[in-house]
Amino acid sequence: MTVILGQTFTGISIGAVLLLIALGLSLTFGQMNVINMAHGEFIMAGAYTTYVLQKSISGAGISLLVALPVAFIVSGALGALLEWLLIRRLYLRPLDTLLVTWGVSLMLQQLARDIFGAPNVQTRAPDWLTGNVTLIGGADPLTVANSRLFILGLAVAAVVALTLTLRLTPLGRRIRAVVQNRDLAEVSGISTARVDRTAFFLGSGLAGIAGVALTLVGPIGPTMGTNVIIDAFLVIVVGGIGQLKGTVIVAFVLGVLQSVLEYSTTLSVAKVLVLVAIVAFLQWRPQGLYTLRTRSLV
Amino acid sequence: MSEPAGLEIHQLRVSFDGFTAVDGVDLDVRPGDLRFLIGPNGAGKTTLVDAVTGLVKAEGSVRFGGAELLGRSVHRIARSGIGRTFQTATVFEELTVLQNLDIAAGAGRSVWTMLRRRNDVPEPVARALETIGLTKLAGSPAGTLAHGQKQWLEIGMLLVQDVRLLLLDEPVAGMSHDERQATGELLERISAERTVVVIEHDMDFMRSFARSVSVLHAGRLLSEGTVAEVQADPKVQEVYLGHAAAETVTGVAVQEA
Amino acid sequence: MTLLHGRARTWAGFAGAAVLLFALAPLALTDFRLGLLAKYLCTAMVAVGICLAWGRGGLLTLGQGLFFGLGGYAMAMHLKIADAGPGNLPDFMQLYGTATELPWWWRPFANPAFALAATVLLPMAVAALLGSFIFRRRVKGAYFAILSQALAAAFAIWLIGQQATTGGTNGLTDIQGFFGYDLDDPVNQRTVYFVIAAALLLLIALARQLIHSRYGELLVAVRDSEERVRFLGYDPAKVKLVAYVVAAGMAGLAGALFVPAVGIISPAMIGIVPSIEFVIGAAVGGRASLVGAVLGAIGVAWAKTALSEEFPAAWTYFQGLLFIVALAFLPGGLASLGGVLRRRRDRQRKAAVVAVGEAA
Numbered sequence: 001m002t003v004i005l006g007q008t009f010t011g012i013s014i015g016a017v018l019l020l021i022a023l024g025l026s027l028t029f030g031q032m033n034v035i036n037m038a039h040g041e042f043i044m045a046g047a048y049t050t051y052v053l054q055k056s057i058s059g060a061g062i063s064l065l066v067a068l069p070v071a072f073i074v075s076g077a078l079g080a081l082l083e084w085l086l087i088r089r090l091y092l093r094p095l096d097t098l099l100v101t102w103g104v105s106l107m108l109q110q111l112a113r114d115i116f117g118a119p120n121v122q123t124r125a126p127d128w129l130t131g132n133v134t135l136i137g138g139a140d141p142l143t144v145a146n147s148r149l150f151i152l153g154l155a156v157a158a159v160v161a162l163t164l165t166l167r168l169t170p171l172g173r174r175i176r177a178v179v180q181n182r183d184l185a186e187v188s189g190i191s192t193a194r195v196d197r198t199a200f201f202l203g204s205g206l207a208g209i210a211g212v213a214l215t216l217v218g219p220i221g222p223t224m225g226t227n228v229i230i231d232a233f234l235v236i237v238v239g240g241i242g243q244l245k246g247t248v249i250v251a252f253v254l255g256v257l258q259s260v261l262e263y264s265t266t267l268s269v270a271k272v273l274v275l276v277a278i279v280a281f282l283q284w285r286p287q288g289l290y291t292l293r294t295r296s297l298v
Numbered sequence: 299m300s301e302p303a304g305l306e307i308h309q310l311r312v313s314f315d316g317f318t319a320v321d322g323v324d325l326d327v328r329p330g331d332l333r334f335l336i337g338p339n340g341a342g343k344t345t346l347v348d349a350v351t352g353l354v355k356a357e358g359s360v361r362f363g364g365a366e367l368l369g370r371s372v373h374r375i376a377r378s379g380i381g382r383t384f385q386t387a388t389v390f391e392e393l394t395v396l397q398n399l400d401i402a403a404g405a406g407r408s409v410w411t412m413l414r415r416r417n418d419v420p421e422p423v424a425r426a427l428e429t430i431g432l433t434k435l436a437g438s439p440a441g442t443l444a445h446g447q448k449q450w451l452e453i454g455m456l457l458v459q460d461v462r463l464l465l466l467d468e469p470v471a472g473m474s475h476d477e478r479q480a481t482g483e484l485l486e487r488i489s490a491e492r493t494v495v496v497i498e499h500d501m502d503f504m505r506s507f508a509r510s511v512s513v514l515h516a517g518r519l520l521s522e523g524t525v526a527e528v529q530a531d532p533k534v535q536e537v538y539l540g541h542a543a544a545e546t547v548t549g550v551a552v553q554e555a
Numbered sequence: 556m557t558l559l560h561g562r563a564r565t566w567a568g569f570a571g572a573a574v575l576l577f578a579l580a581p582l583a584l585t586d587f588r589l590g591l592l593a594k595y596l597c598t599a600m601v602a603v604g605i606c607l608a609w610g611r612g613g614l615l616t617l618g619q620g621l622f623f624g625l626g627g628y629a630m631a632m633h634l635k636i637a638d639a640g641p642g643n644l645p646d647f648m649q650l651y652g653t654a655t656e657l658p659w660w661w662r663p664f665a666n667p668a669f670a671l672a673a674t675v676l677l678p679m680a681v682a683a684l685l686g687s688f689i690f691r692r693r694v695k696g697a698y699f700a701i702l703s704q705a706l707a708a709a710f711a712i713w714l715i716g717q718q719a720t721t722g723g724t725n726g727l728t729d730i731q732g733f734f735g736y737d738l739d740d741p742v743n744q745r746t747v748y749f750v751i752a753a754a755l756l757l758l759i760a761l762a763r764q765l766i767h768s769r770y771g772e773l774l775v776a777v778r779d780s781e782e783r784v785r786f787l788g789y790d791p792a793k794v795k796l797v798a799y800v801v802a803a804g805m806a807g808l809a810g811a812l813f814v815p816a817v818g819i820i821s822p823a824m825i826g827i828v829p830s831i832e833f834v835i836g837a838a839v840g841g842r843a844s845l846v847g848a849v850l851g852a853i854g855v856a857w858a859k860t861a862l863s864e865e866f867p868a869a870w871t872y873f874q875g876l877l878f879i880v881a882l883a884f885l886p887g888g889l890a891s892l893g894g895v896l897r898r899r900r901d902r903q904r905k906a907a908v909v910a911v912g913e914a915a
């Protein structure tokens with residue numbers, strides 16, 4: 001019983017990481033239909049930001065908290081810059097965007113290698129995140145690492161913040177207007193170019209936050225983005241493009257599935273099985289878990 | 299050439315997430331008819347055609363030449379002899395006029411034929427080129443055609459498919475007066491051998507060429523008959539009242555396309 | 556340009572390529588360089604398939620590493636069994652494994668005919684299975700690209716996880732013989748090069764025939780407007796499936812011939828990064844043009860070796876930049892450069908004429 005609960009919670013914490021990684025994409029890919037392969041490198045930028053801040057600020061406890069907003073801005077600025085330089089020229093060519101941003105991702109990885117060196121680096125988790133919480137005591141205890149709980153909390157907070165931003169703020173209204181009808185938004189006096197850039201800033205900033213979270217569960221390295229980007233895109237594809245609730249549900253379901261399969265087989269077999277499950281799922285719902293049904297099919 | 303076949307629609311219903319776009323429509327188009335489908339925006343005209351061609355799920359019954367269509371996949375419905383065009387002309391822009399027609403003519407080709415080059419112009423393709431008046435432009439990329447020519451090419455593609463029923467969605471939208479006239483005459487020629495259903499907003503065009511008319515409103519069939527009968531129907535006048543089209547139905551020409 | 560037309564030009568092109576590959580290159584290049592060229596030609600074989608599937612059919616096959624790997628592993632498994640000799644296990648299995656006999660799924664590959672057929676048919680079968688699922692449900696565009704990339708990644712991860720039976724991260728290495736011939740012998744290496752060059756020309760001829768057939772026109776039509784093709788009574792899923800499966804077979808053959816040319820196949824050659832690199836060559840050269848895609852693939856692979864040995868960092872920046880410039884500003888690749896320049900010149904000339912006209 002404890003094993004099942006333990007695996008489930010491991011799955012939930014994998015899901016929380018997946019969710020943080022995919023959340024920014026749900027804005028850039030899901031809402032704006034831009035496939036940004038450099039999203040992984042924005043995550044990397046967030047992670048290195050955390051590393052640099054920890055080196056310069058003594059006291060890991062504070063540096064991690066400082067890193068959250070700084071990483072958001074660093075990665076967000078990178079995203080806005082990318083949008084301005086390249087992506088805005090490519091809005092009508094999604095597949096070319098994919099390949100172009102992959103070129104950007106290559107260059108950013110090399111930049112990281114030149115600045116920080118090829119080997120992975122580590123950050124030290126702050127003291128208040130090193131312990132465990134015992135969820136079930138007794139002879140067969142179930143404990144959860146504080147850092148995992150922190151990531152879960154961070155993921156929930158990010159989802160809430162993004163939802164509120166999209167629902168309640170004027171910026172959110174403008175983003176939704178542009179997504180739903182670009183031309184109409186434009187003639188209604190919305191600067192679509194500015195909205196695009198702001199949305200890209202937000203989505204890329206969320207990647208920075210994900211990068212901060214990743215420093216708590218693994219090493220920081222130039223290729224860390226490549227390792228997570230595919231998983232993140234799969235979450236969006238399965239969840240349904242432009243559907244935040246789909247992203248949330250699918251991130252956790254895939255996390256738990258991965259964790260349970262990993263427990264009963266091996267890591268590599270689990271990865272393959274999850275992918276098979278995804279292909280099978282798309283047979284059943286080719287547009288993802290949640291779709292907007294419209295009459296314009298042509 | 300195969301015989302034209304009729305279209306019998308019974309209690310057709312289409313809904314999207316709670317909104318009912320087509321609400322229990324009955325429609326009987328006899329073989330060889332040139333039927334116009336009119337109605338205000340949102341009346342469900344295009345959705346009805348979508349349902350017949352398998353693009354949207356629908357309840358009820360659609361029988362073509364006696365066989366039920368609902369539940370069949372899009373390409374199977376197409377193969378049973380139904381062809382359609384869209385509001386915006388969709389031809390393969392990067393292929394030539396000839397290639398467009400050749401592809402349309404070839405749905406039943408064997409694998410062996412498909413894997414070889416096209417060495418000559420198939421006879422039905424040549425005939426269609428003649429009918430739609432694009433013989434001289436056979437070698438031009440379809441993307442370079444004028445708007446009206448693209449619409450004719452689309453109709454030509456249906457002809458070489460040897461469809462028995464053509465469903466045309468606003469074929470004269472955006473055309474000049476002369477192009478409209480030419481298109482209307484083309485449709486009259488075609489409907490000598492095939493059944494044609496036209497969705498149209500242009501009332502002048504309808505009055506000149508329709509053999510029969512069905513009026514849809516809010517997903518339901520409002521009126522049906524000859525042009526004169528429909529124009530005289532008080533229900534139709536009521537629906538169009540308040541629209542600019544009110545006058546067009548009762549006689550004054552306004553082009554609303 | 557204007558001297559030769561149609562068929563004559565095609566034949567001249569093939570003859571020129573044959574002279575270049577079979578006479579000039581072996582004469583001009585050292586054994587080492589010729590070995591490298593053999594490797595590049597394998598990349599070009601993958602690019603031929605990508606040109607068909609992506610350039611003509613609009614299917615962004617970001618996961619060709621999967622099929623390259625299937626072909627490569629099928630070939631390498633047979634060669635490893637042959638190297639070990641009857642009754643013995645391949646070296647790495649003795650090293651890592653606890654098994655005393657070959658795993659069941661290795662056994663058929665002991666048969667050379669089966670292994671050879673599998674190098675092409677296995678990738679095609681896998682592509683047919685995946686494709687029929689993916690295309691029937693109209694998964695397309697970006698979804699297809701991401702899914703195919705994920706499949707290549709999953710295959711690489713799986714291989715790494717099965718160290719005892721696949722060699723794990725190291726892959727299948729140190730391959731000595733090729734159907735009885737010693738691969739250390741330069742003469743045999745040269746023969747492998749000739750086989751690869753011949754295979755590449757064969758694939759180009761095959762792809763050319765497909766592109767210029769009625770099927771090729773239909774494939775472009777599906778790329779332009781899939782929905783319209785469906786209304787003409789075709790099943791676009793089948794049209795795309797053919798291109799996908801053929802491209803997979805080509806990648807499989809390339810992987811199979813890559814093994815004797817280089818002597819190794821490993822997960823690092825088939826994962827996400829190499830899968831995208833297969834696409835880069837075709838994109839830079841011109842995805843829709845066979846000649847462009849092939850030359851692009853060879854050129855990028857050559858540039859990678861030439862630059863990455865001496866300036867590894869600079870190479871990565873250059874590769875990224877090349878990719879960005881080619882795709883963002885020259886989507887037709889270098890093959891379209893002539894046309895783009897000609898159009899620009901015409902426009903300038905026209906503008907000049909207009910200006911003169913206005914002045915007068």
